[in-house]
Amino acid sequence: MSLWIILSTIPYAYFKPPPQLYLSLVGIYYFFNPDESFAIPSLVPDPPFYDFPEHKLFRLSEPLITPLHLTGLIAQLLLNHWSRTFAGRYKLSVVVGLMLQAMFLANFVPAVLGRIDARFGLSVEAVMFSVLMVVNGWQALTLPSVPQTREDVDEE
Numbered sequence: 001m002s003l004w005i006i007l008s009t010i011p012y013a014y015f016k017p018p019p020q021l022y023l024s025l026v027g028i029y030y031f032f033n034p035d036e037s038f039a040i041p042s043l044v045p046d047p048p049f050y051d052f053p054e055h056k057l058f059r060l061s062e063p064l065i066t067p068l069h070l071t072g073l074i075a076q077l078l079l080n081h082w083s084r085t086f087a088g089r090y091k092l093s094v095v096v097g098l099m100l101q102a103m104f105l106a107n108f109v110p111a112v113l114g115r116i117d118a119r120f121g122l123s124v125e126a127v128m129f130s131v132l133m134v135v136n137g138w139q140a141l142t143l144p145s146v147p148q149t150r151e152d153v154d155e156e
Helices: 003-008 019-031 056-083 091-106 124-142
Strands: 038-040
Touching: 019 056, 038 124, 056 124, 091 124
Parallel strands: none
Antiparallel strands: none
């Protein structure tokens, strides 16, 4: 059973992003590191390690911060799904983001751009974000927007 089906059974009035989701993403990023695992391998050699000196705290930031971003995106998608309205971003920004993602993914389709001899790989992390962008784009195009109400600040 997928995580999406499990999370979609929780009523949206009681929804809080589950800490298990964040902790599992932290574990995946710490042990598996989807940013360095490639769905499509690179055609250029990796740069030498000494070209990019890193601080020890930087190695801790990726497994802690990127899962927070992913948890927030998944929580927003679930909230949009349960409320049957689109919120969280402007619809135009989602459409532009989808177009940018499509142009990025076109680099990996030889029928679109031809054979590229010097191309970086497609990481598993990029695939995950692409899937979330497609779901967000589908919600932006199919769900109605949240009605906007304008209240005066002085009414309080």
